[in-house]
Each structure stands twice: as structure tokens, then as C-alpha cells.
Amino acid sequence: MQYDVIVIGGGMVGAATAYGLAKQGQKVLVLDGEDLTLSASKANFGLVWVQGKGWDHAPYAQWCQIATNLWPELSDELKATQVDISYQRRGGFDFCINEQEWQERESMMSALWKNTDGMFEYEMLNHSKLKKMIPEISKSVIGASFSPQDGHVDPLALLQALCKAMQNLGVTYMGNCLVEAITPTHGEYVVKGAKGVFTAGKIVLCAGLANGQLGEQLGMNIPVVAERGQVLITERLKPFLKWPTLNVRQTAQGTVQIGDSHEDVGLNDGTTPEVLKQIAQRAVLMFPLLSSVHLVRAWGGLRILTPDGNPIYQQSTSNPGVFSVTCHSGVTLAAAHAGPLCDWILGDSYLPVIEQFSMDRFDV
Ligand SMILES: Cc1cc2nc3c(=O)[nH]c(=O)nc-3n(C[C@H](O)[C@H](O)[C@H](O)COP(=O)(O)OP(=O)(O)OC[C@H]3O[C@@H](n4cnc5c(N)ncnc54)[C@H](O)[C@@H]3O)c2cc1C
Incomplete structure (x- = not known):
């Protein structure tokens, strides 16, 4: 077997996961697509955000709390790469421009607070309080929700830093290597990509929108x-x-x-x-x-x-050792992917909340 784990897809999710696996001593290969392959990681807004996430699904609210609380540690670790990711966690706003938005936001924030057993911190600010903090705000904004737990980062720099950090730990990164086929053979997986054939004991699918089609090869129906x-x-x-x-x-x-x-x-x-x-x-x-x-x-x-907007973390039942990591909010979740998610992939003791993101919740 050439590698312990092959991660398919080198976007934000694949890079964070490969980095976390390498930190745990795994020999990892990342096979990534081409420059023009679809990539949410090169197109996003850079928020490391909790406001609103999981207001209708407690496990997701808790997972985002875990991720954002681990973020300062990830940011410190990435300093060794000398890439300035401009991470800041001073808080963030979501504005309301009419009474209906205000009412809806207030109930959403309160539901999120309940879903995190009070861990989610927030405040509803009326226009005059908001104006004191942001003098440039217009009078059309009647107020805002504010959470001190929100932050942001330079997303392209983050991707670069994760790629550098994983390679510093010995991960092999192969770009322009679209994966065509994954085949289970004698207790390992054979992966055929544009640059050759590779084997590993575990496969982690992090190819974003391509996870649906890759999963199909292994009997996994990943709705994306x-x-x-x-x-x-x-x-x-x-x-x-x-x-x-x-x-x-x-x-x-x-x-x-x-x-x-x-x-x-x-x-x-x-x-x-x-x-x-x-x-x-x-x-x-x-x-x-x-x-x-x-x-x-x-x-x-x-x-x-995904159909309910929450991540899918699923090990294949027919092909054990193949995992799907499919999600929105890969920036926000990066620190959780580099940390507790890797414990789950490696079968170590892991956070029970992760099991709430299996495909069992869909009727597929
Ligand atoms: C407009 C926009 C704004 C967003 N804003 C935020 C935000 O503020 N905060 C936040 O947390 N999230 C945000 N997101 C979501 C975030 O960008 C994604 O969750 C994250 O980038 C997903 O990363 P990924 O690695 O799963 O997918 P991708 O970035 O799409 O990467 C998939 C990778 O797989 C590779 N690939 C595909 N097929 C194959 C194959 N067959 N073989 C090998 N490799 C393959 C591709 O080349 C690519 O590199 C936003 C997204 C968008 C579009």
C-alpha cells in the first residue's frame, strides 16, 4: 500500500482534512483537479461565522461552535507557513432593513441560543446602538444582530496556507490529477487519476460537487x-x-x-x-x-x-474506509475538519456530534 489515506480534492475541505490527518502521523496523498475545475474554495466570502448556522438543527449549531472555537488555534498553527491569512475574530453583524427582518432574526438568534445550550453569544442592536459602532451605516438599517463569536479571513490565503502546512508535514499534493476511478481490491483502494494509479487503505472524498459522481462508483448516494x-x-x-x-x-x-x-x-x-x-x-x-x-x-x-444544508460525514457501508466529507461553510468548519473530523476518519475516540451528519437522516 502506497499511502495510508488518499484525499480526493484539494480545496478548503480536502486541504484542512489532509493537514489534520498528517498531524496524526498519516501518510497522505491529495489528488486535486485542474485550474478550471469548479472550486468553491477560490470563490467564497471568507466568513468564519456562527450567526444563523444551525438555528433549525442543533448538531450543526454545536459543530459550528466547536469549529469556530478551534479556529484561533488553527490560525496560530498556520503562522508557521508565513502566509498572512488575516484572520480576525472581533465579531460580526447581520443587518435588518425592516421590522419583519428584525422579528425573524430575533427568533432565529433565540433558536440558535437554545440549540447551543446558551453557548452562542449574541445581541440585537437597534439603529442608534449600531450607529455608535459603525458611524457610516445608513438610516435605512433599522438594527442588526451582532455575535462576538463571528470573524473573517482571507480565503485565498487560507487555502494557500493549508496547502503549505500539509506539505510541510509530508503530504504529497498532486494537482491536475482528476480522479477517474476508485476500485476496492484486497482490502485496499486503487485510485486511477490523470497522473497515475495509487493505492491506500482509506479514501476521503473531498471533491465538492464532484462527490456525488465519485461516491456513485462506490455505492454511495451522496445528494449534492x-x-x-x-x-x-x-x-x-x-x-x-x-x-x-x-x-x-x-x-x-x-x-x-x-x-x-x-x-x-x-x-x-x-x-x-x-x-x-x-x-x-x-x-x-x-x-x-x-x-x-x-x-x-x-x-x-x-x-x-446538501438537501438540508448541513454537512454529510459518512463512511461507506459497502466499502468501509471510504468517507464522504461534503459540506457548505468549509471556511468556518476548517478547524473542525483539521481536528475532530480526523479522529472520526481514523476511528479514534471521536465527538458523538459527528454521527449526526450521516446520510441516515435522508430517505435515500
Ligand atoms: C459565493 C460563495 C461564498 C461563500 N462564502 C463562505 C463563507 O463566507 N464562509 C464559509 O465558511 N463558506 C463559504 N462558502 C462555502 C465554501 O467556499 C465551501 O464550503 C468550501 O470552499 C468547500 O470546499 P471543498 O473543498 O469541499 O470544495 P471545492 O472548493 O469546490 O474543492 C473541490 C476540489 O475538488 C477537486 N476535484 C473535483 N473533482 C475531482 C476529481 N474527480 N478528482 C480530483 N479532484 C477533484 C477540485 O479541483 C477542487 O479543488 C462560500 C461559497 C461560495 C460559492
Whole structure:
């Protein structure tokens, strides 16, 4: 057997998992796709976020608490790579622009608080309290929810740092190596990729939207769908926004990232003027100062969603040793993927909450 574990997919989820497995002494190979293969990790918003996550599903709320509490440790470890990931955990806002949004947010935050047995910290702030913290906010924003547990990071730098960190621990990374076939043979798995044939005792599927098709080869029905989000970037501005918000955040370099659209358009990761206009208008409604800035870039990216929006962590029943790690919020969950998730993959004592993310919850 050449490797203990082959991780298929070198995005945020694969890189964090490979890093965690290598930390536990595993000999790991990461097989990744090509530059133009779909990649949510290169298209996301960079929030390390708990607000709203798991308000209707207690295990997910608890898992996000675990992940975000482990994040400072991950951030410290990644300093050894000398990649500046600009991680900050000062808190974050989600704005309300009318009474209905306020009422809905308040019940959502209260449900999330209950689902975490009071671990989730938050406050509802009216306009005048908000204005004291963010003077540039417009009067159209009637208030906001604030959680001191939210944060953000430079997502591209995070991906680079994870890749460097895993390779520093001896992980072999092979890009441009799309996997074509995975076959169980005599207690191990043979993986045929564009650059050769490799064997390992365990396989972890971290190929994002391609997990559905890869899982099928091994009798796993992994339900996964794409949801497009479009993102805008402005020119660099003087610092005016110390905290990230759900749809506007100022990066460490001064640019402002604007996003949070949700579209069902299959595997089309392009942009459209209509949606870009909508997200820009909402941002200007919140921060009038943005009305006169230049936009420098726009892109679309595909979220990896499961039917209930929660992760799927599942070991194949017909092919033990094959695992699916399929999820949205791979930035937020990175520290949990590099930590407790690897205990589960390796069969060590692991956190029981992980079992709540098996496919048993779907009727498939
Ligand atoms: C617009 C947008 C905003 C988002 N904002 C946030 C946010 O603020 N916070 C947050 O936590 N999450 C956010 N997300 C979600 C987050 O980006 C994803 O959860 C995360 O990137 C998923 O990582 P992944 O590694 O599973 O998938 P991907 O990044 O898609 O990576 C999959 C990898 O698998 C490879 N691959 C595919 N097929 C094969 C194959 N056959 N063989 C080998 N390799 C293969 C690909 O090349 C790719 O590198 C956002 C997503 C989008 C689209």
C-alpha cells in the first residue's frame, strides 16, 4: 500500500482534512483537479461565522461552535507557513432593513441560543446602538444582530496556507490529477487519476460537487446540489468597517467584498448584470459611501449544498474506509475538519456530534 489515506480534492475541505490527518502521523496523498475545475474554495466570502448556522438543527449549531472555537488555534498553527491569512475574530453583524427582518432574526438568534445550550453569544442592536459602532451605516438599517463569536479571513490565503502546512508535514499534493476511478481490491483502494494509479487503505472524498459522481462508483448516494453566489470587489478604501457583516466586509487590504446572492442555475458559475446590480444596491442602501466607489472585479461561485444544508460525514457501508466529507461553510468548519473530523476518519475516540451528519437522516 502506497499511502495510508488518499484525499480526493484539494480545496478548503480536502486541504484542512489532509493537514489534520498528517498531524496524526498519516501518510497522505491529495489528488486535486485542474485550474478550471469548479472550486468553491477560490470563490467564497471568507466568513468564519456562527450567526444563523444551525438555528433549525442543533448538531450543526454545536459543530459550528466547536469549529469556530478551534479556529484561533488553527490560525496560530498556520503562522508557521508565513502566509498572512488575516484572520480576525472581533465579531460580526447581520443587518435588518425592516421590522419583519428584525422579528425573524430575533427568533432565529433565540433558536440558535437554545440549540447551543446558551453557548452562542449574541445581541440585537437597534439603529442608534449600531450607529455608535459603525458611524457610516445608513438610516435605512433599522438594527442588526451582532455575535462576538463571528470573524473573517482571507480565503485565498487560507487555502494557500493549508496547502503549505500539509506539505510541510509530508503530504504529497498532486494537482491536475482528476480522479477517474476508485476500485476496492484486497482490502485496499486503487485510485486511477490523470497522473497515475495509487493505492491506500482509506479514501476521503473531498471533491465538492464532484462527490456525488465519485461516491456513485462506490455505492454511495451522496445528494449534492450547486447554488450560485455572485461577489463584487471594490477598489481599496480607507478603513471604515472594522467588523464583517453577512454581505459586506472590508478586507485587510482595504477592498470591500460584497455578496450573498443565492441562485439555482445548475453548474453555471458565471455572473449576471441583474444580480450584481441587486447586491450592489443592497450594499449601497446599507453604506451610502459605497455609491461612488469603483468596482474592480466580479465573479460567481457554486456553493456545495446538501438537501438540508448541513454537512454529510459518512463512511461507506459497502466499502468501509471510504468517507464522504461534503459540506457548505468549509471556511468556518476548517478547524473542525483539521481536528475532530480526523479522529472520526481514523476511528479514534471521536465527538458523538459527528454521527449526526450521516446520510441516515435522508430517505435515500
Ligand atoms: C459565493 C460563495 C461564498 C461563500 N462564502 C463562505 C463563507 O463566507 N464562509 C464559509 O465558511 N463558506 C463559504 N462558502 C462555502 C465554501 O467556499 C465551501 O464550503 C468550501 O470552499 C468547500 O470546499 P471543498 O473543498 O469541499 O470544495 P471545492 O472548493 O469546490 O474543492 C473541490 C476540489 O475538488 C477537486 N476535484 C473535483 N473533482 C475531482 C476529481 N474527480 N478528482 C480530483 N479532484 C477533484 C477540485 O479541483 C477542487 O479543488 C462560500 C461559497 C461560495 C460559492
